[in-house]
Amino acid sequence: MKESKESKKFNPQVEDYMIMDKDNCYACKKPIQGKWDSTIQLGIEMKELKGEGKSRFFFRDKCIRCSPSRSQHIVHPKFPPVKDDREQYNKEFWDKYERSKYQKLYTKAWVRLQEKHNPNWITEEQGEVVAKFNDIR
Numbered sequence: 001m002k003e004s005k006e007s008k009k010f011n012p013q014v015e016d017y018m019i020m021d022k023d024n025c026y027a028c029k030k031p032i033q034g035k036w037d038s039t040i041q042l043g044i045e046m047k048e049l050k051g052e053g054k055s056r057f058f059f060r061d062k063c064i065r066c067s068p069s070r071s072q073h074i075v076h077p078k079f080p081p082v083k084d085d086r087e088q089y090n091k092e093f094w095d096k097y098e099r100s101k102y103q104k105l106y107t108k109a110w111v112r113l114q115e116k117h118n119p120n121w122i123t124e125e126q127g128e129v130v131a132k133f134n135d136i137r
């Protein structure tokens with residue numbers, strides 16, 4: 001008994017590996033819920049990243065909310081707004097044209113991710129959601 005306790009006690013390398021393996025967000029350390037909650041998947045959807053295998057090698061994944069430079073552009077009734085307080089990223093400092101362009105791109109990419117991967121994406125409300133989504137075009 002004592003022996004197994006000791007060996008579990010401290011092994012940072014194994015722990016690091018497990019964090020990555022289990023797909024925890026490296027910013028908030030909470031598990032990433034699924035592909036629909038993954039910054040890498042959003043990046044692939046946005047064509048910012050080329051492919052999952054390659055991207056996972058270069059980037060550690062985050063949940064979408066922990067990437068405010070991206071998630072601030074997602075404007076959707078199902079997505080509580082995110083603000084990026086860093087002046088160089090905050091969209092409030094952008095010109096209107098750029099802001100609306102990125103808002104459309106990221107919101108659409110996010111919706112596509114939900115449709116593809118989110119098991120809780122609510123279909124009974126879809127009519128309403130689509131209607132609201134059309135408003136921002």
Ligand SMILES: [Zn+2]
Pocket residue numbers: 025026027028029030062063064065066
């Ligand atoms: Zn996170």
